[in-house]
Amino acid sequence: MTTTLITGANKSLGLETARRLIEAGHTVYAGMRDLANGDAARALGARAIQLDVTDQTSVDAALASLPELDVLVNNAGILGSSFGVDDLNAETMQDxxxxxxxxxxRVVQAALPLLRRSAHPVVVNVSxxxxxxxxxxxxxxxEFPVPAVPYAASKAAVIALTVxxxxxxxxxxxxxxxPGYTATDFNGHGGHQTVVEGTDATVALALVAPDGPTGEFHNRYGRIEY
Incomplete structure (x- = not known):
């Protein structure tokens, strides 16, 4: 049995990723800041656990509660409150x-001891x-019309840290x-993709074979070339 942890798994892309990986036979732990929001994940058969990626104590406790771990999907993320230059400052960037x-x-470092014991450790960072x-x-x-600085910079950093x-x-x-431009809370459900389409790349990478790609950036059509 493959054991998987997904952060930010109480709704949208994280919840759909949980659904699809459970369907693929994984035991899924659905990380979320507030367990009161875990009903949808539990209904799928996921095991809801409290996990706030901004709180080291929460991260450590969540990972300590897992018996094993094979796949980590770092899905949790925020859009932020700065959408241009005039409303940008160090605090909005830092958030x-x-x-x-x-x-x-925080999550990867805390997960390393468990992942190192897995026969086939996999990490997917949702950028x-x-x-x-x-x-x-x-x-x-x-992506061209997007003016926001913090979100773009953070997702660029995610790609670099993945490599x-x-x-x-x-x-x-x-x-x-x-995920691509997917209809979620992030964009007022204005994206042109469904959450199924938006999770195609994440799910494919979570199911990657031991001799599969690593250090790459993929969308639902495959590797995004430099």
């Missing part, structure tokens, strides 16, 4: 980085095309996924 980047580091400079700077891409973790842990499969 986003604390969740979207440092949150991943975004908004963190890919080529998409941000090319007209016609969904670096993969280099440092060559026996792991560690990749980043781009």
């Amino acid at each position: 986003v980085l604390d969740t979207n980047v440092l949150g991943i580091v 975004s095309g908004v963190g890919w400079p080529r998409f941000l700077s090319t007209e016609g891409h969904d 670096q973790y993969a280099k440092n842990l060559p026996t792991f499969r560690i990749n980043a996924s781009d």
Whole structure:
């Protein structure tokens, strides 16, 4: 049996990822800040656990409660409150980085002892095309009109830390996924993809074979080339 932990799994992309991995036969632990919001995850058969990626004590307690771990999906993230330059300051930047980047580091570092005991350790970091400079700077891409600095910078950092973790842990499969412009709370459900489509890359990377890719960035169509 494959044991999987998904952060931010109480709704949207995280919840759909949980549903699909349970369907694939995984035992899924659904991490969330407030267990009162865990009914949807429990209804799927996931095991809800309290996990706030911005709180080291919460992260440590959540990982300590797991009997084993094979797959870690770092899905938790926030959009932030700055959407241009005039409303940007160090505090709004720090808030986003604390969740979207440092949150991943906290969880991965706490998960390493369990993952190292797995025969096939896998990590998927949910990033975004908004963190890919080529998409941000090319007209016609969904990402091009996005002006927000903190979110884009945080997702670029997620891609970089994914590559670096993969280099440092060559026996792991560690990749980043781009959900694409998916209808979620982030965009007022204005995205043109369904949550099923938005989780295609994450689920595929969570199910990657031991000889599969590592240190790569994928969307639902495959690897995003540099």
